[in-house]
Amino acid sequence: MSKENAKKLIEELQTNEELKSKVQGITYPAQLVKAAADASYDVTAEELTEVEKEFRTEQARKTRLSENELFGL
Secondary structure, three states, X not given: OOHHHXXXXXXXXXXXXXXXXXXXXXXXXXXXXXXXXXXXXXXOHHHHHHHHHHHHHHHHHHHOOOHHHHOOO
């Protein structure tokens, strides 16, 4: 188990519609770990949670406009 596997899973979820459809609607961490294992990813709920937070933070940083971009300078 590793954060690296969790990162790979998150990345695959961005492009693999079949995998994405399998995890949509999952509400319990154990279910997500099972779905990840079914897709050959050995991860824990804690690793997935940590990597998902990092991913969302990075996405927010990328989409946040600077003051100059906001005001068209």
